[in-house]
Amino acid sequence: MFSYRHAFHAGNHADVLKHTVLIATLDHLLEKEAALTVVDTHAGAGLYRLDGDYADTSGEAANGILRLLAPPAPSKEPAAPGPAAKSAAKKVAPEAEAPLADAIARYLSVIGDFNPKGGARVYPGSPFIVQHLLRDHDKLKLFELHPTDARTLDANIAQLEAGRQIAVLREDGFGSATKFLPPPSRRALVLMDPSYEIKSDYARVLDFAAEALKRFATGTYAVWYPIIPRPEAHDLPRRLKTMATKAGKPWLHATLTVKSSKLTATPTGETKRPGLPASGMFLINPPYTLKPLLAAALPQLAEKLAQDRNATFSLDSGG
Ligand code: SAM
DSSP, rough: OOOOOOTTTTTSSSHHHHHHHHHHHHHTTTTTSSSOOOOEOTTTTEEEEETTTTHHHHHHHTTTHHHHHSSSSOOOOOOOHHHHHHHHHHHHHHHSSSSHHHHHHHHHHHHTTOOSSSOOOOOEEEEHHHHHHOOOEEEEEOOOOOHHHHHHHHHHHTTOOOGGGGGEEEOOOHHHHHGGOOTTTTTTEEEEOOOOSSSSHHHHHHHHHHHHHOOTTSSSSEEEEOOOOHHHHHHHHHHHHHHHHHHTEEEEEEEOOOOOOHHSOTTTTOEEEOOOOOEEEEEEEETTTTHHHHHHHHHHHHHTTSSSSOOOOEEEEEE
């Protein structure tokens, strides 16, 4: 079965990108009164403790959400310019004194709602972020297949006493989530956030998106994906772009790189993988408000979450 557990990765740079985009997207979609249905095809456990065993073991949040919460260093030596850092720095400087971009401030305020005493001991996953923002008449459909995470998700959601607003399904999100499309109000956001631990996840995202668009062409679709040296990962945004363009739908593609993807040598001479260096979000039918928000937020995220001089970002849209 699956070995991926999101608890090891909660609050890392990929979550920061994904959840910043998710919140900015939802904020816009929730401006209209008509009910919204959110389908989270790969929900995870819903809520994580950053001071718990899993997060402590990996320490990934330390280079993600926790960096954004840390007060800025009093004096900061400018990074020696590598090619990518240079291009990010051009758009960022003088970032240390600049106020936080609206989308980042909003993300931090949502995380703050779960941590009234400050910090980020509790990190909400996508199900809790979405539920926190939804109104009573909106709906949330959560898919999670991992037996342990599905149980935890069930228990976490039960505490919300949200009744019929939230459905937790221990089903294959790729296999059956399209049954909720289109929803009766004909307004939906679908988040596709698989773990990509099996290569076929890339193709399944594409198949799912194609089927979903066919059933419900005006839904908003958001796909998170890892940027790693693997042909399927490289091809995914390109194929999503082709799909959206052929369907005549607008799209937006945002990426955040925090470090080089090159193998590094350990002191004993072995080579080491660097861990996830970058990730992207691809949206079909994005809100028109998203691009300007990300144009302001991504340079700051690239600077604040940089782990080496290769940190950078990109933002592109079409349709
Ligand atoms: N969306 C969550 C968030 O932002 O907090 C994180 C989700 S995590 C990256 C991916 C989850 O998908 C894992 O918990 C994994 O067990 C689950 N999963 C993997 N394959 C699945 C499938 N076919 N259907 C539903 N869930 C699946």
